[in-house]
Amino acid sequence: MHTTILVTGATGTVGCEVVKQLSVQDGDIRVRAGVHSIIKGENLKRLPGVEIVEMDFEDQESLHAAFTHVDKVFLITPFAKDQVHMAKTLVDEAKKKGVKHIVKLSAMGADAEPGIQLGRWHREIEKYIEDSGISYTFLRPSSFMQNFVNYNAESIKHDGKIYMPTGKAKISYIDARDIAAVGVEALTGEGHEGQVYELTGPEAISNSEAAQILSDVTGKQVEFVDVPEDAARKSMAEHGTPDWMADAMMELYDVYKAGNSNQVFDSVQAVTDKKPHSFRQFAQDYKQCFV
Ligand SMILES: NC(=O)c1ccc[n+]([C@@H]2O[C@H](COP(=O)([O-])OP(=O)(O)OC[C@H]3O[C@@H](n4cnc5c(N)ncnc54)[C@H](OP(=O)(O)O)[C@@H]3O)[C@@H](O)[C@H]2O)c1
Known part of the structure; x- marks a missing residue:
């Protein structure tokens, strides 16, 4: 069947x-x-x-x-x-x-x-x-590592910069492949009914640390630029981001800056029996998107 x-x-x-x-x-x-x-x-x-x-x-x-x-x-x-x-x-x-x-x-x-x-x-x-x-x-x-591909790859490629209003916030970025792996187990395995899985990568890193890892992996200088809130809003408006979306994103960045996005959970390993990808591994696997 x-x-x-x-x-x-x-x-x-x-x-x-x-x-x-x-x-x-x-x-x-x-x-x-x-x-x-x-x-x-x-x-x-x-x-x-x-x-x-x-x-x-x-x-x-x-x-x-x-x-x-x-x-x-x-x-x-x-x-x-x-x-x-x-x-x-x-x-x-x-x-x-x-x-x-x-x-x-x-x-x-x-x-x-x-x-x-x-x-x-x-x-x-x-x-x-x-x-x-x-x-x-x-x-x-938590926040996806693939956001760097979807939203930052162009500025990394062209200016060697990651622009984000996140300051020194540490974020326990997760690889979308690990989210999918947990989802597949929840769909095909047993004992996942009624479960809520908080999913993170193996470590919390700041965007300066992410930039350093991307520099190491790509061999080109990548820098993190902490964008002031006003400039971030202005840039979103210039790129056609609707107000509701800009508001939602700024709220999220505040959560990061308040230190509420740095918790690390072991649920990916617990559910899939595999270690989640580190940011360095992600950067190696997606290197072509950044060069
Ligand atoms: N990004 C993060 O860091 C993050 C973190 C935590 C949770 N999330 C959550 O993850 C979810 C998004 O997942 P994702 O990033 O994998 O999605 P995504 O890459 O943004 O893709 C959205 C998908 O939905 C399709 N879609 C859009 N409008 C549709 C419509 N009217 N009818 C049918 N399909 C439609 C899109 O197809 P088309 O492209 O063809 O329109 C696309 O396949 C959101 O709920 C977000 O809140 C995201």
Whole structure:
């Protein structure tokens, strides 16, 4: 008897890793990669046991098709203002279709009181899943190492600089591949129902230390520039970042600077039996993105 697992946001940073890792699992697993755009999903199509389904979280018909005959879901919603509404719609559809387990990508500090906007959105979704009666596992990762690829690679490549308003804050960055590995175990292993995993990398480092590691690995000088809050806001506005997003990001940077992002947990190793990637290992594996 096979198990069909739907991964939403399958072309994103964590989603594509989940799909890749599920595709090489033993057992009769069918992976349904839920992609927003078929073109972006082309690479996933070639993986063994993976089928692509186009889904738009705002289009009920596409959700109906995506969730049909699905047993389990890895639920990712984007960093969007209406992410709570999107997630609730997905949970409703999962319930209608008899989904047995949801692994939700949440965020560290989701249950902090009063917390920050980003966390409160995630907690609201978590609560909705709890109330749905569907079995669940919540993954609450710290900041992704891959953010350096997605948001800082250009300035590293062109100016040798990492610009961020984080001061001397230490952050227990986690590799998205480790988040995916925990998610895959939660979807295919036993004993993860009702569990909440706070996920971090093996160490907390400042962005100056991250810059030093990137310098060592790439062989080019990379410096961290601590950007004052006003300049950070101005730069975000110039890059078209909406106010709600800039506010949410500035709140997050304040959490970092208050020293609330430096805790290290051993949950990646405990769940997967593998050590999480260090920032140095990440930098080596993604070196080509920075040179
Ligand atoms: N980045 C971090 O450091 C961090 C830390 C902790 C938690 N998180 C959480 O992680 C989640 C994001 O995960 P991620 O970084 O892996 O995602 P991501 O790379 O931003 O990708 C988002 C995915 O969602 C898809 N998507 C966007 N709008 C959609 C829609 N209307 N319908 C269907 N699909 C849609 C995107 O497809 P298209 O690109 O084709 O639109 C993409 O595949 C967020 O909830 C965030 O709060 C992030």
